Amino acid sequence: MRKSTLNAAEMRRFNRSLVLEHIRTGECSRIELAKKTGLTRAAISLIVDELLEEGILLQGSAISSSVGRRAVSLLLNPNAFYVVGLDISRTHYALGILDFCGKCLKQVKKRIDSRITAKDVLDEIKNEMLVMLENPPQGKLLGMGITAPGPLDVNEGKLLNPPNFEKWHGIPLVDYFKNILDCPVVLEKNSGALALAEKVYGAGRQYDSFFGLVVDTGIGGGFVNQGRLYRGSFGFGAEIGHTSVDCFGDMCDCGNNGCVELYASVPRILEWAVSLDSSFNDWKVIIDEAMAGNLLALNVAEREAEYLSCIITTIVQVLDVPAVVIFGDLTYKFELIQNLIREKVNSRILSRSLGGVEIKASRLTDAPAILASGNLIIENYIRAGDTI
Amino acid sequence: MRKSTLNAAEMRRFNRSLVLEHIRTGECSRIELAKKTGLTRAAISLIVDELLEEGILLQGSAISSSVGRRAVSLLLNPNAFYVVGLDISRTHYALGILDFCGKCLKQVKKRIDSRITAKDVLDEIKNEMLVMLENPPQGKLLGMGITAPGPLDVNEGKLLNPPNFEKWHGIPLVDYFKNILDCPVVLEKNSGALALAEKVYGAGRQYDSFFGLVVDTGIGGGFVNQGRLYRGSFGFGAEIGHTSVDCFGDMCDCGNNGCVELYASVPRILEWAVSLDSSFNDWKVIIDEAMAGNLLALNVAEREAEYLSCIITTIVQVLDVPAVVIFGDLTYKFELIQNLIREKVNSRILSRSLGGVEIKASRLTDAPAILASGNLIIENYIRAGDTI
DNA sequence: TTAATTTGTCAATCAATTTAACAAATGAGT
DNA sequence: ACTCATTTGTTAAATTGATTGACAAATTAA
Numbered sequence: 001m002r003k004s005t006l007n008a009a010e011m012r013r014f015n016r017s018l019v020l021e022h023i024r025t026g027e028c029s030r031i032e033l034a035k036k037t038g039l040t041r042a043a044i045s046l047i048v049d050e051l052l053e054e055g056i057l058l059q060g061s062a063i064s065s066s067v068g069r070r071a072v073s074l075l076l077n078p079n080a081f082y083v084v085g086l087d088i089s090r091t092h093y094a095l096g097i098l099d100f101c102g103k104c105l106k107q108v109k110k111r112i113d114s115r116i117t118a119k120d121v122l123d124e125i126k127n128e129m130l131v132m133l134e135n136p137p138q139g140k141l142l143g144m145g146i147t148a149p150g151p152l153d154v155n156e157g158k159l160l161n162p163p164n165f166e167k168w169h170g171i172p173l174v175d176y177f178k179n180i181l182d183c184p185v186v187l188e189k190n191s192g193a194l195a196l197a198e199k200v201y202g203a204g205r206q207y208d209s210f211f212g213l214v215v216d217t218g219i220g221g222g223f224v225n226q227g228r229l230y231r232g233s234f235g236f237g238a239e240i241g242h243t244s245v246d247c248f249g250d251m252c253d254c255g256n257n258g259c260v261e262l263y264a265s266v267p268r269i270l271e272w273a274v275s276l277d278s279s280f281n282d283w284k285v286i287i288d289e290a291m292a293g294n295l296l297a298l299n300v301a302e303r304e305a306e307y308l309s310c311i312i313t314t315i316v317q318v319l320d321v322p323a324v325v326i327f328g329d330l331t332y333k334f335e336l337i338q339n340l341i342r343e344k345v346n347s348r349i350l351s352r353s354l355g356g357v358e359i360k361a362s363r364l365t366d367a368p369a370i371l372a373s374g375n376l377i378i379e380n381y382i383r384a385g386d387t388i
Numbered sequence: 389m390r391k392s393t394l395n396a397a398e399m400r401r402f403n404r405s406l407v408l409e410h411i412r413t414g415e416c417s418r419i420e421l422a423k424k425t426g427l428t429r430a431a432i433s434l435i436v437d438e439l440l441e442e443g444i445l446l447q448g449s450a451i452s453s454s455v456g457r458r459a460v461s462l463l464l465n466p467n468a469f470y471v472v473g474l475d476i477s478r479t480h481y482a483l484g485i486l487d488f489c490g491k492c493l494k495q496v497k498k499r500i501d502s503r504i505t506a507k508d509v510l511d512e513i514k515n516e517m518l519v520m521l522e523n524p525p526q527g528k529l530l531g532m533g534i535t536a537p538g539p540l541d542v543n544e545g546k547l548l549n550p551p552n553f554e555k556w557h558g559i560p561l562v563d564y565f566k567n568i569l570d571c572p573v574v575l576e577k578n579s580g581a582l583a584l585a586e587k588v589y590g591a592g593r594q595y596d597s598f599f600g601l602v603v604d605t606g607i608g609g610g611f612v613n614q615g616r617l618y619r620g621s622f623g624f625g626a627e628i629g630h631t632s633v634d635c636f637g638d639m640c641d642c643g644n645n646g647c648v649e650l651y652a653s654v655p656r657i658l659e660w661a662v663s664l665d666s667s668f669n670d671w672k673v674i675i676d677e678a679m680a681g682n683l684l685a686l687n688v689a690e691r692e693a694e695y696l697s698c699i700i701t702t703i704v705q706v707l708d709v710p711a712v713v714i715f716g717d718l719t720y721k722f723e724l725i726q727n728l729i730r731e732k733v734n735s736r737i738l739s740r741s742l743g744g745v746e747i748k749a750s751r752l753t754d755a756p757a758i759l760a761s762g763n764l765i766i767e768n769y770i771r772a773g774d775t776i
Numbered sequence: 777t778t779a780a781t782t783t784g785t786c787a788a789t790c791a792a793t794t795t796a797a798c799a800a801a802t803g804a805g806t
Numbered sequence: 807a808c809t810c811a812t813t814t815g816t817t818a819a820a821t822t823g824a825t826t827g828a829c830a831a832a833t834t835a836a
Contacts, residue, residue, distance in 0.1 A: 068813025069801035232708020255738025320620020350643025456782025457832035
């Protein structure tokens with residue numbers, strides 16, 4: 001059952017949010033907004049005036065069309081707000097500040113000393129953050145987004161029990177930073193947040209829905225469904241790394257058999273590759289060799305592509321997405337593995353009509369982890385009307 | 389990007405739809421509606437008056453609470469509308485009429501002669517239908533819902549290329565009946581429509597989201613997400629039968645390797661069962677034997693449960709649903725296989741916190757296929773405000 | 777019988793969009 | 807240079823639907 005009913009105020013919030021969303025995907029004029037949203041020019045004018053008044057939008061240059069008065073383009077004011085983004089991984093943390101347009105203004109990435117406690121790491125992050133905020137950028141602090149490996153308790157703002165991450169179990173991440181900053185703080189799975197950032201700033205822009213597949217030490221997923229991050233009933237959705245590619249396969253720590261993570265995560269595929277050729281201890285080496293014509297290396301790439309095509313097929317059959325975007329080490333000289341995966345996937349979904357599935361590499365370059373975490377807050381702001 | 393913006397008319401449509409939805413899930417009074425929806429009593433009164441005026445609602449008996457004026461319960465008027473439902477399977481068709489509350493008023497189920505053309509079958513169905521409609525029930529004909537095995541082109545209202553269904557390929561089902569009835573006609577995958585009916589009338593009522601798993605000659609799926617049927621980008625979603633339980637397994641007609649349908653569909657598991665004991669040619673026999681202590685039969689049930697638990701785990705990891713509802717032959721004396729599946733699934737998702745997954749049997753008894761197809765139209769009507 | 781309580785209705789008000797007229801800006805044709 | 811059609815944007819009045827707050831109706835308890 002839908003949560004919220006509608007009244008005039010909700011209606012306004014919703015339409016305002018719609019306007020912001022359209023402008024975020026690209027400068028556009030009032031008239032274009034009216035056409036895209038279906039609102040009248042008058043209504044658009046009222047909403048835009050309000051947003052200009054609040055300093056959230058800027059008027060850009062006049063766009064000349066054929067004849068008639070020139071349309072005035074509207075764009076987000078990057079200095080309207082700023083956000084803090086923090087990504088915590090097993091080995092590092094990345095901390096930074098984004099402006100309202102997602103531009104990274106400041107950033108640090110530091111190794112996490114494996115011997116110190118989570119509390120000490122948090123205190124270190126806190127100090128870094130306070131230094132950054134001594135000379136804050138223009139605008140108001142909108143909030144802080146935190147990303148970490150799943151599974152995590154999004155509502156409580158804590159990590160649950162990700163493997164090899166024991167020291168963080170149960171640490172109240174969100175509360176810790178809420179107490180310091182006194183602003184909204186949200187926690188999200190890193191792979192989900194990455195996919196959402198890709199939707200706004202990267203290769204996902206052209207798709208309404210797509211699946212983001214993060215392949216590195218583990219295999220994670222993020223499902224963008226109709227422009228929004230799919231979270232599932234308990235915030236555990238898109239956990240593709242622990243789906244099986246072999247019903248009776250090896251036992252995984254997670255309880256399942258034959259998890260794809262056991263075969264296709266970077267460490268696991270390298271483990272197998274090294275057994276073929278001891279120089280294959282880096283994915284880049286394998287790709288470079290394969291491109292140079294080394295058949296053994298190509299063999300490794302094919303095997304990796306086979307596993308990934310298997311789960312991508314599952315994703316496509318269940319979610320029916322038009323595209324999958326791949327993140328992580330595999331995007332190195334992507335064409336080779338891309339073609340292998342695309343061929344295998346499209347062969348596996350042969351009987352599905354209406355064309356194949358696009359396989360793309362992430363196009364987030366500048367500090368993707370910080371962008372992904374900070375963007376969570378920008379997203380929440382822009383979609384404030386999005387409670388339906 | 390969301391399609392529709394909001395104005396006063398949309399707002400009303402939406403709130404009206406919300407009211408209908410609440411009443412459909414159970415009689416309730418104006419005051420309860422106000423509490424549940426968040427609208428004011430005044431707004432509820434206006435909407436309810438309109439619905440009473442249109443004959444869509446009925447006033448029921450007064451509900452006595454402790455003190456004060458008694459609340460008047462409101463319920464859907466079953467005679468406000470009726471719908472036609474048609475399900476086409478490989479061997480049979482089922483045709484019927486439902487009232488607005490989903491009660492089946494008339495029904496026929498007939499074998500499809502494998503030697504006649506699709507056009508002839510349609511003409512036969514048409515004649516059956518016209519006979520039924522000679523003495524139509526009270527109310528207005530709201531539309532016709534058709535269900536068939538996927539994949540199908542929902543927009544064009546045609547079947548695409550389901551295996552063993554060649555004579556139906558490309559037949560313009562929806563247009564055929566639209567021309568006869570002059571009312572809305574929709575086409576949907578049978579497994580999806582079943583899941584949606586289960587949400588409204590069956591075991592899915594208590595869940596906001598769940599997955600329906602149809603196990604018979606094939607394996608189909610339907611994903612109810614936040615009360616709505618998930619369709620995916622091209623209407624192919626929830627196609628769980630052609631996801632792999634073995635990345636390098638047997639080749640399936642669909643193009644994939646190791647599809648679960650190759651191992652766990654009823655014919656396939658029986659094929660294997662018969663090789664163990666020639667009397668195991670019926671799932672009921674296997675279950676009866678297993679319950680009587682036959683270890684070989686239990687072995688068969690365990691193997692079936694193993695395959696299903698593997699794909700249910702995939703479903704849970706990707707979609708994060710709290711429950712899976714199973715349809716089809718497997719629901720015979722369900723407790724045995726239910727317990728096996730539940731144990732195996734919950735063992736496979738061990739590391740996921742926040743409790744296990746419910747495994748339920750469908751509770752649709754009276755003409756589920758007709759209910760599922762006809763309900764599509766009722767659903768569309770009730771959710772008419774649901775364009776957001 | 778009265779008071780308290782709950783449910784439901786009504787009229788006035790409010791908030792947001794639409795409608796429709798108008799103003800501003802611009803290029804094309806004369 | 808001037809006019810005119812065209813496009814973009816603004817404004818005031820009208821419209822629609824929800825809210826507010828008072829009131830009426832119905833019921834139980836005292």
